[in-house]
Amino acid sequence: MSSLLKVEGLSKAFGRVVTADGLNFEIHAGQITSIIGPNGAGKSTLINILSGTLAADAGRVFLEGRDITRLPTHRRVRLGLCRSFQVVNVFPDLTVFENIQIPVLGIVRKAHHVFRSLRRERGVTERVMEVLGQLKLVGRAHDLASELSHGDQRLLEIGIALAVKPKLLFLDEPTAGMNPVERVETLETIRRLSATGRTTFVIVEHDMDIVFSLSDRVMVLHRGEIICDGTAEEVKNDKQTRECYLGEEVIE
Amino acid sequence: MGRYLPYMAFGLLIVLLVCIGLFADRFVLYLTMRVMLLSIFALGYNLLLGRTGLLSFGHAAFYAAGSYGMALFYLHINPDPLLGILAGVGLAVVASLVIGFFCVRHTEIYFAMLTLAFGMMVFSLIWNLRDITGGDDGLVGIGRNPLLGFSIAKDSQYYFLVVFFFALTVWIIHRIRSSPFGLVLAGISENHQRASFAGISIKSYRLAAFVISGAFAGLAGSLGAMLESNSDPFSAHWTHSAEPVLVSLIGGLHTFSGPIVGSVLFVVLREIIERFTQNWMLWLGIILLVIIMGFRGGAMGSAEQYLARWGRKFREESAS
Numbered sequence: 037m038s039s040l041l042k043v044e045g046l047s048k049a050f051g052r053v054v055t056a057d058g059l060n061f062e063i064h065a066g067q068i069t070s071i072i073g074p075n076g077a078g079k080s081t082l083i084n085i086l087s088g089t090l091a092a093d094a095g096r097v098f099l100e101g102r103d104i105t106r107l108p109t110h111r112r113v114r115l116g117l118c119r120s121f122q123v124v125n126v127f128p129d130l131t132v133f134e135n136i137q138i139p140v141l142g143i144v145r146k147a148h149h150v151f152r153s154l155r156r157e158r159g160v161t162e163r164v165m166e167v168l169g170q171l172k173l174v175g176r177a178h179d180l181a182s183e184l185s186h187g188d189q190r191l192l193e194i195g196i197a198l199a200v201k202p203k204l205l206f207l208d209e210p211t212a213g214m215n216p217v218e219r220v221e222t223l224e225t226i227r228r229l230s231a232t233g234r235t236t237f238v239i240v241e242h243d244m245d246i247v248f249s250l251s252d253r254v255m256v257l258h259r260g261e262i263i264c265d266g267t268a269e270e271v272k273n274d275k276q277t278r279e280c281y282l283g284e285e286v287i288e
Numbered sequence: 289m290g291r292y293l294p295y296m297a298f299g300l301l302i303v304l305l306v307c308i309g310l311f312a313d314r315f316v317l318y319l320t321m322r323v324m325l326l327s328i329f330a331l332g333y334n335l336l337l338g339r340t341g342l343l344s345f346g347h348a349a350f351y352a353a354g355s356y357g358m359a360l361f362y363l364h365i366n367p368d369p370l371l372g373i374l375a376g377v378g379l380a381v382v383a384s385l386v387i388g389f390f391c392v393r394h395t396e397i398y399f400a401m402l403t404l405a406f407g408m409m410v411f412s413l414i415w416n417l418r419d420i421t422g423g424d425d426g427l428v429g430i431g432r433n434p435l436l437g438f439s440i441a442k443d444s445q446y447y448f449l450v451v452f453f454f455a456l457t458v459w460i461i462h463r464i465r466s467s468p469f470g471l472v473l474a475g476i477s478e479n480h481q482r483a484s485f486a487g488i489s490i491k492s493y494r495l496a497a498f499v500i501s502g503a504f505a506g507l508a509g510s511l512g513a514m515l516e517s518n519s520d521p522f523s524a525h526w527t528h529s530a531e532p533v534l535v536s537l538i539g540g541l542h543t544f545s546g547p548i549v550g551s552v553l554f555v556v557l558r559e560i561i562e563r564f565t566q567n568w569m570l571w572l573g574i575i576l577l578v579i580i581m582g583f584r585g586g587a588m589g590s591a592e593q594y595l596a597r598w599g600r601k602f603r604e605e606s607a608s
Contacts, residue, residue, distance in 0.1 A: 087485070113487040127478040130471075138475040141468045142487030148496075150469045157468065200487055 040065040040204050040236055041086070041117075046095035048081055048260075055081040057260035059095070063204065063238060068230050070239045070247045073257035079240045080122075082257070083206050087119045088112045099204070114143060116203035122212060124189045126196060128182040132173055135181050135192055136164045139199040164199070170225070171195045187218035194222070198235070207239045211246060223250060248272065294462075294544070302455055309447045317447055321515055323555045324454040325508045326535060330547035331461045332504020333532035338541040339470065340497040341477030343400045345529045346387065346407030350502040352414060352524030353380040354509025359427040359519040360420070369435045369449075373510045380506020381499055383410070388498035392491050395480075404526060411524040427519040443515075450511055457504060458548075464500070465544060473497055505532075534572075538579055540586030549587050 041063040048056040055078035063069055073079050084090040086097060088109035096105045104112055112118075127135050137154070140163050141147040154160075168174045171191050176184060181192060190213060197205055210226065211219045223246065230237050241247050247254060247268070254271040256264040264274045271277055308320050329351060336342050357379030358372045366372070387406045391399055414421045421427065432440045440446045464470050472493055476483045480490050513519050522528065531554070532547070539550025561571045583590040 089481075108489070109484040110487050110489045113485055118485060121482075125479065125482050127475050127482065129478055130474060134471060134475075138472060138483065138488070139486035141472060142483075147468050147472045147488055147493075150467055150496075151463050152467055153463075154466055154468055154471060160468075196482065196486065200485075 038065050039063070040100060042098040042101075043086070044096045044098075046082075046085065046097065047093045048078075048085060048090065049093060054260045056085065056092070056095075059260070059262060061255065061262060061265065063236065064253075065203075065236050066230075066233055067252040068226070068237050068239065068250055069253045069255065070241055070251040071255050071257055072241065072244075072247055076259075077257040078260045079257055080208070083119060083208055083240060087117065087206060110142070113200055113202075116201070118197045118200050118202035118204075119206040120194050120197040120208060120210060122208040124186070124193055126181045126189055126192050128180070130181060131178050132168070132181055132184065132192060133164060133177040136167050136195055136199045139196050140164055140167070143200040167195055167199045170198065170229070187214045190214055191218070191222065191225075194225075198229070202235055204236050204238065207237060209241055210239060211241075211243065219246075226250065297545075298458065302451070305451050305454070306448075309444065309451060314443060317443055319555060319559060321443075321447060321450050323551050324450050325512050325515070326531065326551040326555060327548045328454060328457045328511070329505055329508035330532040330535040330539075330551055331457055332501040332507075334501075334536045334541065334547045335461060335464065335473070336497050336501040337533065337536055338543075338546070339465065339473045339477060340494060342392075342395065342494060342498070343533070344391075344403040344498075344501075345400050345526060345533070346391075346403030346405075346410075347501065347505045347532055348524050348526060348528035349387070349407045349410035350380040350384050350505035351509035351512070351528065352410060352519070352521075353383040353502075354506030355513040355519045355523050356414065356421060356427065356509075357506065358510035358513045359430050362430050363427065367431065367433050369433055369440065369514065372514070373453075373507065376510025376513070377503055377506040380509065381503050384499045384502025384505075385495075388495045388502065392494035392498055404529070407524070407526050407529055411521070411526065414521045414524050421519075421521065424521055426521050427513075428517070430513055430517045430519070432514055432517075446515065450515070453507060453511060457507070461504075462544065469493075469496070534576065536586075538576070538586055540589035540592075542585060543588040543592065546586050546588045553587065 039062040043059055043061050046056050046059040059082070071079055071082065081090065085092045088107060092105070096103060098104065099112070099115055099117055102115070104115065104117070127138065137160060140160050144160065146157060146160065165174065168177055173188065173192065173195065176188065181189060184192060190210070194207065194210060207226070211222050214222060226237055227250065229235055239250065251268055254266065254268055255262055256271060256277045264271050264277045305320070308316060312320070333347055336344060354376035358376035361372045361375035387403070391402045391406070394402060415423060432446055434440065435449065438445070440449050472483070472488055475486070476488065476490055476493055484490050509523065512523065535550035535554050536547050537550070538553055539548065540546030557575065558568055562568050565571070579586060585593060
């Protein structure tokens with residue numbers, strides 16, 4: 037199994053609060069990995085550091101062997117590392133089509149064309165329709181993003197991240213705020229896309245059903261440390277994890 | 289049909305401008321030129337404000353850069369009008385690159401205040417460097433030599449050069465707005481965090497928009513210097529920076545034609561109101577109040593909304 041992302045001695049503290057305490061781990065290509073942990077465990081901080089919005093105090097991050105510790109966000113995205121957000125984070129007053137068009141333009145390095153008409157970019161249009169097809173949002177292409185239902189906006193949110201063809205994609209609570217039907221559909225989409233092998237998913241989630249049904253591997257984060265790392269089964273039976281986080285009633 | 293409407297409107301506008309050039313008296317001619325210069329200034333500016341979401345209070349500096357660049361080039365190097373305009377725009381581009389480099393690192397109030405600070409610095413430089421800029425007198429005696437063999441010495445001749453650059457500006461800004469670059473600017477203004485996760489280097493795009501708007505300010509400035517045959521230090525004053533802001537607001541920030549309509553309203557209303565009263569500023573304030581409180585989205589913005597509502601009603605009625 038090849039290592040896609042490698043993290044070495046990653047540390048971050050806000051004042052006295054340590055949110056990452058010398059983390060060492062690897063993410064393997066093709067495995068759906070989940071990161072769980074109680075509130076304040078450092079999950080969001082970890083994603084923010086890995087995606088380039090926060091600078092780490094110490095440690096290094098490698099993507100496919102390349103040191104990306106100091107790269108700005110947009111360079112990481114172009115190398116194939118992207119994320120989605122916990123709350124709806126789209127371009128609300130642009131159409132659904134344009135929402136996907138921006139990341140596609142960004143990644144094919146055509147966004148800086150000042151004089152060419154957008155309509156002429158056939159390849160970009162095709163790719164946008166392909167992404168919308170994956171999300172089953174083709175029918176809504178010309179509606180404003182803000183006119184979509186909450187669930188569809190969450191889906192579009194994932195779509196914007198997928199549009200850059202990431203090798204590694206962090207999904208921050210991808211199904212938060214969705215109804216049960218949308219939730220099942222979104223999980224199916226993630227499973228299907230993961231099976232194609234082009235994108236490796238890392239999911240941060242609170243919902244244990246989702247975590248245990250979807251993940252090949254689960255990492256438990258607690259106060260900036262990884263206290264357990266293994267298959268869903270192993271994590272369920274881990275004593276320390278139960279104590280600090282899961283609570284007996286969750287695991288029946 | 290709807291898709292061709294803007295092109296028809298643009299064609300009509302040019303025909304109207306040519307008719308004014310051929311038949312109108314000198315005063316109307318002069319006023320129309322002022323409207324076009326302000327439009328060029330504001331069209332470029334609104335790429336930054338309406339599209340990219342950055343409020344600059346320092347663009348008078350680039351207008352002045354164009355004006356003084358043109359004047360200095362004319363007085364010391366070469367009196368050719370086209371080269372002069374090129375020099376003016378060139379100086380404005382250099383100035384906006386340098387100033388923009390520092391400003392685009394910040395947004396919102398910090399960006400606005402930085403541009404204001406730089407704008408004031410440029411003004412005091414122009415005011416104090418008497419040997420170069422003429423200080424409070426400005427630079428005078430800018431003539432209008434023939435351009436490619438055509439005389440532009442008279443206002444009625446120069447007018448058509450202004451129409452040409454106005455049309456060019458409208459065309460370029462339209463192209464930019466419907467290009468990938470234009471869409472990305474809109475994305476940055478909507479949600480800059482998400483834009484960087486779309487692989488977009490936000491600072492470079494902000495800087496590009498800043499420099500483009502600076503270049504058009506410079507174009508307006510150099511054409512203005514030729515129109516008035518002098519460079520005025522107060523064209524760099526921060527109160528002049530407010531003009532493209534007000535004009536874009538009056539016409540409609542999020543529309544393409546807003547700055548043009550805003551410029552017409554601004555210049556014509558000032559002309560009318562100043563005949564009756566000294567208090568143009570008071571009336572401008574009242575007009576702004578009415579537009580901001582009553583016509584959200586400016587004149588063109590609310591016209592669009594009204595048309596859309598009316599169209600929907602019409603379709604519903606004909607369907608039932």
